[in-house]
Amino acid sequence: MKLLSYRGRDGLDRVGVVADGVVREVSPERAAGPAGLSPMRRLIAASGSPAGEVPLADGPGVPLDEVRVLPPVPDPTKIVAAPVNYVDHQAEMSQSVHVGSLGVFLKAPSSLIGAGDVVRLPYTDRRFDQEGELAVVIGRTARGVPAADALSHVFGYTCLLDITMRGGEDRSTRKSFDTFTPMGPWLVTPDEVGPLETLRLTCSVNGTLRQDADVRDLIWDVPALIEYVSSVMTLHPGDVISTGTPAGVGAINDGDSVTAAVTRVGELTVGVSAASAVTCPTLGAGAGPVPPAELTPVRARTAN
Ligand code: MN
Numbered sequence: 001m002k003l004l005s006y007r008g009r010d011g012l013d014r015v016g017v018v019a020d021g022v023v024r025e026v027s028p029e030r031a032a033g034p035a036g037l038s039p040m041r042r043l044i045a046a047s048g049s050p051a052g053e054v055p056l057a058d059g060p061g062v063p064l065d066e067v068r069v070l071p072p073v074p075d076p077t078k079i080v081a082a083p084v085n086y087v088d089h090q091a092e093m094s095q096s097v098h099v100g101s102l103g104v105f106l107k108a109p110s111s112l113i114g115a116g117d118v119v120r121l122p123y124t125d126r127r128f129d130q131e132g133e134l135a136v137v138i139g140r141t142a143r144g145v146p147a148a149d150a151l152s153h154v155f156g157y158t159c160l161l162d163i164t165m166r167g168g169e170d171r172s173t174r175k176s177f178d179t180f181t182p183m184g185p186w187l188v189t190p191d192e193v194g195p196l197e198t199l200r201l202t203c204s205v206n207g208t209l210r211q212d213a214d215v216r217d218l219i220w221d222v223p224a225l226i227e228y229v230s231s232v233m234t235l236h237p238g239d240v241i242s243t244g245t246p247a248g249v250g251a252i253n254d255g256d257s258v259t260a261a262v263t264r265v266g267e268l269t270v271g272v273s274a275a276s277a278v279t280c281p282t283l284g285a286g287a288g289p290v291p292p293a294e295l296t297p298v299r300a301r302t303a304n
Helices: 039-047 087-092 147-153 222-232
Strands: 002-007 013-019 022-025 079-081 105-107 118-120 128-130 132-138 154-161 181-188 200-205 208-214 240-242 257-262 266-273
Touching (some): 132 222, 147 154, 147 222, 154 257, 222 240
Antiparallel strands (some): 013 022, 079 105, 132 240, 200 257
16 A cells, blocks of 8 residues: 655645555544544544554545645654664775764655655755665654564555765755655555565666665664664654665755665655855765765666
8 A cells, every 4th residue: 555645736735655556544533533633643543553454534636746745744743874884885985984883864854745746955065965765654652662563563665765965964955955855755654665685676767777786684673673763763653764875875966866766665855955055064064974975876676
């Protein structure tokens, strides 16, 4: 099941099920719940994990290309992200450490945008990179969850772009500018995603492939991440864990189009604009982890 957060023609935010290019609204009663939460957060809280059947509202539905797509969870209490969680990315960044010594970091939820939206680069004089990632959406409260029980806390999976300013500022600054977390287009329930170790993650910029990796090459896989993160902080329904990016990060610039895709999960495309960029007020340029200066050509592999 593909679950979409969207804004209807009447300006109200809804959650729906996508099939064959049509969005059918989830029964509003099912998405009822605490005021102030998005319909998706309310649906997740009401459904638990796994999601099971979701009742649909009456009516024929709306073509997908006629709705404004929102981030699948527009209002998570937090976005947790893994730094350096693929060996090949560790190598390209010349890092001696990975997630196993760094732990995780937080991205501001206010940095979220949906599929088809635009990443706004804030500065004219800094480098910004794309990082394609597989993200996990939590379905029920997780605290101190062992890896063996971790996947029963997952509501679904989605694509995420961890847009990053390179340099020496703290990660929470460099990765939390408004629009720096494109997510979507929808979330897919685990029954439809199937075995995570067979997923392939790709990321392209202007149609040129930059990243192509197998999710089984994660240093800490999804259960290990949930075990670790839930040992640090309580995960609430709708919280997001982004699993990290493989090799192939590179600069993005005004006018670019960036696409992250994961097998059986979906394809997330956003634009890039530097229209409102100004001079950077902080002095981190030239410091911090060193990204590859040049893009390494990636050849598309046969899917497996
Ligand atoms: Mn990342």
